[in-house]
Amino acid sequence: MKPRPTIQDVARATSLSISTISLVLNNKAHVSEETRRRVKQAIRTLGYHPVRSARGLASKASGNIGFLLADEHFSAVEPFYTRIFLGSEVEARNHNYYILLTTVPTRLRKNESIPRFLHEKNVDGVIVAGKINHKLIEYIGKLGLPIVLVDYALPGKRYSSVLIDNYKGARVATTHLIETGHSKIAFIGGDPDHPSIAERFAGYKETLTRYGMPIDPSLVITDEEDTRIHNGYNAIERLLNRGGKPTALFAANDAMAIGCMNYLKATGIRIPGDMAIVGFDDIGLSSHVEPPLSTVKVFTEEMGKIAIRRIVEMIREKTQHVFTVHLPVELIVRASSASRVPSPSKRKTPISLTRRPRGPAIAEGREKNHGA
Amino acid sequence: MKPRPTIQDVARATSLSISTISLVLNNKAHVSEETRRRVKQAIRTLGYHPVRSARGLASKASGNIGFLLADEHFSAVEPFYTRIFLGSEVEARNHNYYILLTTVPTRLRKNESIPRFLHEKNVDGVIVAGKINHKLIEYIGKLGLPIVLVDYALPGKRYSSVLIDNYKGARVATTHLIETGHSKIAFIGGDPDHPSIAERFAGYKETLTRYGMPIDPSLVITDEEDTRIHNGYNAIERLLNRGGKPTALFAANDAMAIGCMNYLKATGIRIPGDMAIVGFDDIGLSSHVEPPLSTVKVFTEEMGKIAIRRIVEMIREKTQHVFTVHLPVELIVRASSASRVPSPSKRKTPISLTRRPRGPAIAEGREKNHGA
DNA sequence: TTTACCTATCAAAACGTTTCGAGATATGTG
DNA sequence: CACATATCTCGAAACGTTTTGATAGGTAAA
Structure with a gap:
């Protein structure tokens, strides 16, 4: 040969x-x-x-991009971060990069669990998806590697982020429930330390206030440990048992919303008759539960793509611009929140609330540059 | 610095x-x-x-393993292959390898879409998950790279494979339906070219025959294009419209089973009252649909791990043993197939059919070596 | 006509390892 | 005691690129 x-x-x-x-x-x-x-x-x-290795040795560039994901995210039922990864992978290839994906333990132990590729000069930049230990992020920063955070931001604007427009999404969802006749709207949250969850909660509160409605603490749960299905189940159970009487419910994400649905169905509460529900994320499962779940759609693949474009830019230009991108979201009305009272005269049906994406709007998300 | x-x-x-x-x-x-x-x-x-590149250049080993996945698999709702990948990633790290994942178009076009890493000497071996173009697999083989196929096998035993014990799984599922009192059991399949689907169909037929029951063509659909949710929906619709009258249904995978459920619920057919259902795979969604879906659980992460162990062996020992591993499966009985008639005297409840995994049994799957 | 500066090409020096063959010292054998 | 063998260490040659600085020739400006 x-x-x-x-x-x-x-x-x-x-x-x-x-x-x-x-x-x-x-x-x-x-x-x-x-x-x-x-x-x-x-x-x-x-x-x-x-030969890649030879190029790498001579040029001091590996041609790889690291993708860090907390293990608990990756193993979750819903492939939310997986979709972000998928978007990244495709886009990376377009730019002639490969992705080295690795999961890291949510609770970082010794130095032992620091991904090898960071030390071996085997990545030219790192994408961090979801909530990961601050220390680790800062450690990567000190290594001088470009970083882009996806669906996460550290206070202080020191790292670039690709974010969901959680605030607006929560406002649109809450408004939808109000305009379909609800006034007692519960909020089900979890992991209040996660900025995304906090923003969704803020959007919920802001909308109620704008409509002159009180924020009733008996209708709010925000202290679940994380946002997985069973936590939604537990949360709504606690809320109802302590006497909360909502007619509608906005959950911080679809997983929790589905957990809520499971509990409600088990106890004979009808959806949306007795309780309208809106979630957040539009994971694949949402359109297949019964009734299909209204939700705020997040363009996950797009987030991955944008993250790649940014990190490639940072690698090529060697400039360390810190930027923040907020991706627009879209309300999707399904059966879980069909209107409860006839809609107001002017509006034909609540579905008109759906915000259609405006062509390639996705890529236009509001974007800010801070400093150089 | x-x-x-x-x-x-x-x-x-x-x-x-x-x-x-x-x-x-x-x-x-x-x-x-x-x-x-x-x-x-x-x-x-x-x-x-x-430094990785330097090692790679000198030692002619990249320290990476390529992971090939048909794009349509990766973007499917159910994270089936994603879980295989997850298992691989963890295990690869244990062996000091990194994984370069890339999706390939199901229908391979020009040479253009051949993953770059194959040519750049950037992987030491390749794992192929799911059904991928034969030409591409053979192309990789010609490059002299070790290959392990996961959930796929080419005729002729020329490549090593990690497979699901589809045959046994289908037999256990069908037996479960028969023993809970059903005699008119439909089979819903898709992509008949995929060996896994073919084996599940074979297991279904074999079991019916063993129980002395006829194989009624009016109860069988095997010609859907692929095995996604909507194909399950279409398949059962066709089957019922052309006059099939099953009381139970075995679907080639959970996605199709769920599609069937959607159709049945929409047309007022009750599950399991009018129709008992069993799927295959145990994807995350299955325990969250209503009613929860009985299914045959596949240990996906384990498949990924085994694939890595094998490919690492092939890389290290430079020996090109061709082997086949069949992973055991486990019947999980949920509400979609609750028993229809009282179980036979001896058996307390159909749930006793559940085959508990015997400790680390997973790794024991029957294994064969063919030639050297 | 000189000066200055392009363009197209090249030779040689990195880049940071692994590997090969040899040398030096120690250990065992007849 | 001589010889073979085993252990430990080393120098030097790969590995296949990119990058740097030099050179030769051409063109435009002064």
């Missing part, structure tokens, strides 16, 4: 020097069109492909 | 040669304990980490 061709072989075949081949390979200037053509031709006929 | 230490620095610090440091780094023999200790100490105090 013939050994694979090296850049040497291409040089010989074209009677050019190695350097020139390299210039063509990297699309650098100062190469005549004629030469470029000849080199490309030779590369094709020889079936030459540069 | 200080430049990161290289192997040179460690050599200087210990007054040893670079070669000796390398020997320690790779846990090779012929190094005295004393020396080994000193070197490790120096490495720690200097904070030295070998």
